[in-house]
Amino acid sequence: MQKVQSYLYPNRVILIADLAGFTVENTIVYAKTIKIYQGVDNVIQFDIQNADQKRLELITAPSITQLKMNLMDSEGNALPNSPYTLLTTSTKGIATVTIPRAHTATLKHQFLKYSITGIDALSRTVPLYTDSRFSAVGNIDLVTSAVPIIRTSTVFDRFSGEINFMGNVINHTSAVPCRFYEAIASQTISFSVKLSNFIGTIYVEATEDSTISVNSFTDAVKLQSMTYNTATTTTLVFNDISVTNAKSSQSYNYMRISWLYPSVSPYGSYIPTSFGTVDLVTVTH
Numbered sequence: 001m002q003k004v005q006s007y008l009y010p011n012r013v014i015l016i017a018d019l020a021g022f023t024v025e026n027t028i029v030y031a032k033t034i035k036i037y038q039g040v041d042n043v044i045q046f047d048i049q050n051a052d053q054k055r056l057e058l059i060t061a062p063s064i065t066q067l068k069m070n071l072m073d074s075e076g077n078a079l080p081n082s083p084y085t086l087l088t089t090s091t092k093g094i095a096t097v098t099i100p101r102a103h104t105a106t107l108k109h110q111f112l113k114y115s116i117t118g119i120d121a122l123s124r125t126v127p128l129y130t131d132s133r134f135s136a137v138g139n140i141d142l143v144t145s146a147v148p149i150i151r152t153s154t155v156f157d158r159f160s161g162e163i164n165f166m167g168n169v170i171n172h173t174s175a176v177p178c179r180f181y182e183a184i185a186s187q188t189i190s191f192s193v194k195l196s197n198f199i200g201t202i203y204v205e206a207t208e209d210s211t212i213s214v215n216s217f218t219d220a221v222k223l224q225s226m227t228y229n230t231a232t233t234t235t236l237v238f239n240d241i242s243v244t245n246a247k248s249s250q251s252y253n254y255m256r257i258s259w260l261y262p263s264v265s266p267y268g269s270y271i272p273t274s275f276g277t278v279d280l281v282t283v284t285h
Helices: none
Strands: 011-016 034-037 042-049 065-072 094-099 110-119 125-128 138-143 154-156 160-163 169-172 188-207 221-242 254-260 277-284
Touching (some): 042 065, 254 277
Antiparallel strands (some): 042 094, 110 125, 188 277
């Protein structure tokens, strides 16, 4: 039997305020690296002491008040929501700060920097130190793999076209992968297509080819389609399309949205602006 222990304790960091000239050194061997996690609200607790290891008053002068946390990238550039205000607690010398989950949602795994400043009894902005060697900058390890990631939708707003053997241009999105390396693979894919004054036929096509080449969709299966004979502005939805070929029981590896404007001459020439546009295609797994 495997036994796993987990711990619930405050993410606490000791800070030193230089109020007595370090006559008695509160020696911290090294500055603690803080770990924060993407996908949750991170609460960090600071234990603010003087050089005699005594906690300081944080609410009223003469001591350290108006504490703020400056959050920076590795180059020292401030993050968009920095600085953060530290909140005092009922315990003397203890203050907390919360970094909301939304503030780290778009960041990559990286090491960040932080510093803490406050206002002293002489109304000066002063730094607090992470050790007795006057290090005012600490490190934060942003971990992005602790909470499951929900795949976001893919949006296409640029498309390509090719001429078929009839001389008509077929427009399409890039190929959309149907499978990913996941514990539970996607079973369906949905497409949302924003149309403006569109006339023509729009459809979903799929291929079992394992890699994409110029011929991958030559014999593609047309799964669903819609034809508009008059100018239509709408959002067309192809919902919950199975990634499994019902005839072969094999998985489709790629799908895409394609559309064809009507021909206006025996030679298949057309005026694209006369038949509206496809503005956006949103793909959801």
